[in-house]
Amino acid sequence: MSTTPKEEDISRFLAQYPTCSRDTASDFLTVYGNDLEEAIEKYKASEKYLIPVPPFEDDISPSNSSNEHDTRVRTNSLESSQAEDEGIDEYSSWMPKLPTLPVPDRSIASDPPDPYVFELRELLGAIRAGYFDADRIRRYLGYYDKNDLYTQLNETIDGYPAIFYVISTNDIGILREWLKHGGDPNATWGTSAIPAIGFSILHGGQTMLQASKTLATLLRFGADPRVIPKAFYDPYCRDLPEGGPILEELYDINDTNKEWCTEEVREHLTEVLTLSQRYDLYRSSKVMPHSGREKEVLNRQGAGEVLGLHQMIVAQSIATRWLQRKLLVYLALQKKKPFILVFAGPSGHGKTELAKRFGDLMSLELHVVDCTIFKQDNELFGPRPPYTGHEDGSQLNNFLVRQAGQRCIVFMDEFEKTSKDIHNTLLLPFQDGRYEDRRNGKIIDCSKTIWILATNKLDDSIHGFCNANEKTIFHSEDQDAQDKLVEKLCRQLRKEFTGHFGAPLSGRITEIIPFLIFSPQEAAVIAHRTLMDLESEVIQHVRLALNKEEDVYVGNINIRIKNDATVCSAITRDEYDKKTGARSINQAVERMVQDPLVSQYLKDGDEFDENQPITSFVVDVDVDGEVEVRLVT
Incomplete structure (x- = not known):
């Protein structure tokens, strides 16, 4: 029997994942014996590793060299949907390196579980294998007693809090359900007590938007932002100094809940923490705590998540x-x-x-x-x-x-x-x-x-x-x-x-x-959110489809925003219109970033290829303080 995938199966695979390249779809089908269902499940679990994010050659540093290793690992992890969190985990002793968990039978996601037996290791293995989405995990957890779930969801597996495994999937829907059913957003790992939000920031995501949503979700469910030194997010609309805030600003660094935040960690936090994440930390730190009565009223009325409403929009x-x-x-x-x-x-x-x-x-x-x-x-x-x-x-x-x-x-x-x-x-x-x-x-x-x-x-x-x-x-x-x-x-x-x-x-x-107008700092955050949306759009795979209406011409693009507070403030400085609000900011991002980026991208190659190399851009400000989009060659 031939192992060559059928065109029909490749088409069905691409119908499920239109941003996947034809070659990748063929590879998955081949690896998994042309079992279409299994190949799709494995791709879903591995997809977060398949979009390469190369380093920028104009900004070489020891940490960027490590990010290059991280990119290669994530790009080449086809064989296993249970790929270990490598890259930063491998070269940084302070970063949790989650172990590989065994992949259970896929029936775990479809068959009703025994409500008296909760197998956390098996469940986490299935989640990391891609067997669950938000709806399935909600139904699965719904079979268990609510009073027991809090303990069960917050046990450790091989020394790591269960929620760390969930965060590592970058699946916001599953993380939300885990937290709604009792997962602890303030769980910590190791002798230095690395907090869940610290892990989420350092772990990052496939895109800035994904990483930002993960942090915001944890904060919305009660994660304490004060485990991050205040100088990292207050004020939020500034470019952090190279290497992190100076010691004079770190007046709270000796608090017991910040023992994890060593000089090495602070240096990496500075590199990965975005304007949107700093804003979310800042805003969460300013919210007055709610009383037990307030929480109980909302919870009993099915409105408990409304306490996190402030994390859902800017300003x-x-x-x-x-x-x-x-x-x-x-x-x-x-x-x-x-x-x-x-x-x-x-x-x-x-x-x-x-x-x-x-x-x-x-x-x-x-x-x-x-x-x-x-x-x-x-x-x-x-x-x-x-x-x-x-x-x-x-x-x-x-x-x-x-x-x-x-x-x-x-x-x-x-x-x-x-x-x-x-x-x-x-x-x-x-x-x-x-x-x-x-x-x-x-x-x-x-x-x-x-x-x-x-x-x-x-x-x-x-x-x-x-x-x-x-x-x-x-x-x-x-x-x-x-x-x-x-x-x-x-x-x-x-x-x-x-x-x-x-x-x-x-x-x-x-x-x-x-509803009031935006402050200059809030307007800058809205510009950053628009840039995150742009990044998520252009990172997708180029695709030439049988139906040209389904073509994806602009893709395989990586964007890095240098000095994001300065860039976003420059975008909104003269462009924010108090009468049209976010629409004026979105239009400014299109004119000042999207259009020159796409124009340079189109000039950069002779033809479109589903497996074309990544095109990298840096968004920065020039010596005159104007926004520039630079192709990295």
Whole structure:
């Protein structure tokens, strides 16, 4: 029997992983005896090792030489989805070197487990082999007693905390489920007590975005940022000195929880810690601890993850804090009426993003209404009988019916574009939580619906407030002083909202949440997030498909941002527009980084090849302080 893979199997493999090269797909099928299912499973587990990240020749150092070794190991680990964490682990005695775990039978991910027998080693082996995704691990852990899981998930395997193995997979979904079911984000390893967040930063990820999300997830579930010396992230928007902060800045280095952070470790932290990660550490360190009662209310109502809402978006610390506070009061009182919020603020400043992240953390279905396309009541909610089409309802009508009696979110974007007709229809569901199904006239319970009305109508007052209170809002850590100012702003916004939308509607609003403009430092972080998205996009494999619509021309590219705080500040210095927010920053990154990068990349080669070598770029600032994109040859 021939061992040459069939074209049909290669095509099916590439359908599952379109960014994989044809040669790699063929190799996997050959290694695993043309067993398509097994080859795909093994590729999934090994994929994080297959995208090479070469060193930059213009910045040679001992640590970069080690990174070169790390690249070769990760690029050539085809044979085993259980490849050891080599590279940095191999040359650094202080870095945990996780052992290879045996790979169990794949049925572990599909067959219901014995709820009385928990095999941690087997489970971790299966996770590292790629047998589990977030949904499967959630179902698997759901078979076990919640009270027992905390102990079971936090045992050690061969001397290493279980969560270290999970972090090493770079799978954010699995890490989230592990933490939700009781995994300890503050677990430590070794005599110097290397913390989980320290391991996650040093371990890194396939991309900056992946590494950033891993750290943010740990922080969101309660990892203590103070195990990292404060000088590494406060202030966050600066380029760290070569070799790390100077000793005069490291006033907390002798704390017992920082014994792991030796001079050698600090040097490597400086190299790998990105602006986004410094921002996440900074922001987490400023959050006031929540009381036991607050945590219990949220946990019992299935909203425990909302405590980490501040880690989900850039800026809007005040908006997230007010949203958490209002939600706590609403849930604690067990009110049998809708929760109605107004997100007020200029375009591009996080209203939609916060609504989506809020829904994600509460595990709620979210329905987005684009209010610019609905002028009449029957357009948004559907016609009543006997009008034509009443039996079909509308998207919003059918969503409310499907979610009857359950908590869900309706996000109405650009609410100021709606009509008086629509406002009047919303009065009854806003007041009593009752809604009439337009298809049959049946009364539906929507008392648990969370309504979020996003509007730009109050922008002038918000801009004026930010200009008048810049020092307290952007440069003070006094939350009480900030809240007093914002309460005064909200009183003004309520009056304006009433003037624009009428007393009947405004009288049913639970709270107005103001979204403020970005500080210069926050704008820089948003630029960095956009650069991380760009890196994730261009690192994918080049692919020439049978269907040219599926071609990937721009790929096999590695980006390094030198002096990321300086670069991102330079991008936003003159480009951030307070009226359009993040959109103006995204456009600036496209003009100043993406376009010159792609232009140089296209000029660099004669043809596209799925196995073409990596093209490396450095993003930096020139002597005039302008952003430059440099091809590394």
